[in-house]
Structures are given as C-alpha cells and as structure tokens.
Amino acid sequence: MEYIVDNIKSQMRKGLLEYCILLILNKKEAYASSIIEELKHANMIVVEGTLYPLLIRQKNQGLLNYRWEESTQGPPRKYYMITDKGRSLISEMDLAWQEIVSTIETIRK
Amino acid sequence: MEYIVDNIKSQMRKGLLEYCILLILNKKEAYASSIIEELKHANMIVVEGTLYPLLIRQKNQGLLNYRWEESTQGPPRKYYMITDKGRSLISEMDLAWQEIVSTIETIRK
DNA sequence: TAGAATACCTTGTATAACAAAGTAGTATTT
C-alpha cells in the first residue's frame, strides 16, 4: 500500500511545480541548484531532469529571464529572474490555488 | 496568456482527482455520472474518459467495490462504494494534502 | 595534470488525463 501513497503524493505535487518555481523566483533570482535546494527544504522534491526543461519552458513563455553569472566556486551559473508577465501570472495562479483549496473543502463538505 | 492559465489550472487539478473520488465515495456510494456532476459542482471538471479508467484502477487496487443497480430512467448503473482499504488510504491522503498546502505556504513565506 | 565537483542539458520512459469514438440497454416519438 505504501507505493500507492507515494504515488499519490507525487501526483499531488505535479502541477504545482510551475507555481512553486514562480513563487521562489518572485522572492529573488536564483539558479537551478539553489531552486532545487529550496524546494527540497519545503518538502517538494525535484530532480534536475525535471527542473531544467521547466525553466526553459517558462523562459520561452516569457515568464522568466536569465543572466549568466560567474561563481567563486565552480562553473558559471544561469540566474533566473521573474518577468512582469511572470508576476502577473502569479496572481492568476494564486487564484487558481485558492480555488483548488476550496474545491477540496467543498467536496469534503 | 489565457491558455497558460487554463493549463496551469488543469495541471493543479491533476493528481487530486483520485483524492476527490475517494472523498466523494466516502460520503455515499455513487455512479460515474453523479460523481462527474458533484465534481463539476465543486469546480473540478472531469470527463468520462478520465473518470471511468480511474474508477476501474481504484477498484483493482481494492479501494472501491461496486454493484449494479437498475435505474428507473435508463440503463443499469454501476454504483461504486469505498472499502475499508480505501477509507484508510483517505487518512494518508489527508496528510499528504496537508503537507502540500503547507509546502506552498513555506515557499511563499 | 588527473580527478572531483559543480552546473547545465538531453534522451527515453512511464503515467495521467483528455478527446473522440464505440457499445449497449432503455425510453420516447412517430
């Protein structure tokens, strides 16, 4: 039965990832590994192979921009930052999230 | 941009469907069309092609049972009801849901 | 200078949901 629960949890997390990325970048710019760290800290496990394509997708949608920055300890990092378009999408996602939360409430009654 | 928002919403709903089905059947037994109605009422749009395979999956996992019942206005209906196993999974899903909600809180800070 | 570490990226796979079409029993209309 454990595998069912794990699957449920992972399914629930899916679809919230994009939202989480924007929320994180709304606070301050960050590069992939640091985003993964923050997500892990909040119990939202993500791997590189998931995050990179997602960042690229959001960039292509005009929600993010990035700039390269030299690191003092390693190769250069791609710092992503949110755009105005991304910020206005967050407002809509906030609403969508509230809707979801109250949907669950409604169904539980 | 509207299509992005719609996609986000649909992504957020995904993964919560299984949970919602169990919550609904935890209140009282129901057949597919009535489940779709209740979900629609709570703003969680689902179509037949999504729901039927899901019910069959949950039945095969031992979370649900069903019985046929004649209808006064149409073909017989397959009434699904939750099992003990399904009920105990709900408790775990409640926890998972709480975790998700607080994850979002944490990230938003 | 060889290896370790960091960071970015790509490919193949599994799965969930959807769109659309199909099957079949029951009710209604002509």
Added chain:
DNA sequence: AAATACTACTTTGTTATACAAGGTATTCTA
C-alpha cells in the same frame, strides 16, 4: 413496430509532465 434520442459504460490514441539516467563543459584541488 421501427426509428430516434438518451443514458451509461468502455476503449483507443494522443499529449504533456515528471523522472531516471546519462552526457557535456567548466572550474577547483590534490
């Protein structure tokens, strides 16, 4: 009685998301 509409259940093919696993490139360190 036959044709049509309606209700309900089911299946098939497609799309999209995330993951696992592997790959490339740059920088640091022993």
